[in-house]
Amino acid sequence: MKRSALVFAAGLVLALAAYCGFYFVGSAPERNLVQSPEPELAWLKKEFHLDDAEFHRISQLHEAYRSHCAEMCGRLAATNAELQSLLATNTTVTAEIKANLAAAAQIRADCQADMLAHFFEVSRTMPPAEGKRYLAWVAEQTLPAMQNMPGMSGPPAHDHRQH
């Protein structure tokens, strides 16, 4: 009876060890990505098979784009705040309100153009096949949001404070 119980328990321990081993080894690369300083960019490197030089260049592009994007977001937020105050003091659509709306629309269009320019630049930094795949993927991810662009009720949804 003792030997049978030992075999039974050894089987369970073996199963548990195999489970833990396969789980930790199998998910280690992705868990390491999360632990990296820039998980999103580390993911980009892995997903699009970038070498170190390409990754370094794309990281620089990303940082530059993020700074510029933050500046644009600030401008848009200021324009929106100005529009809010104009709406509070007027009862008709004045020339000033029209100019403000046009300015906000121009900033949003500039933001989109800058974003697309950034995508193209990043894709050019990648190997050609990966760059093409990156463009297709990023278009699929961002175009629906661009087509349903929010109005001027608030600043863009992403938060520059985290960068």
Added chain:
Amino acid sequence: MKINPEENQDPLARSLREWCVSAPLPLRFQEKVWRRVADAAREDKAAGWWTVLQNWFQLTFSRPAIAVAYALLLLFLGSGAGYWQARQKSALIEQTLGTRYVQSVDPYLKTGM
């Protein structure tokens, strides 16, 4: 029936023979007795199943071929479950990081897409 003369002379034996219980039985005495009999029978039956199980367990796992097959089966099941769970976890992390990358570059993508 012949009575043993020695026993006849023993006062204790004589007293025991003459002793008669006159106190009444407790209430529901018979019912309680039968209940205890039934309980004891049930316990015997349960112990029987347990014994059968123990015997089966002992016989099965004492056979080397069965023990090896059992260990291999559990090894396979543990590995498979671990591999599948790792793939699920990896896919979730990759999807999350991809979404976070897009959110970091697209000003109009809603958070928590």
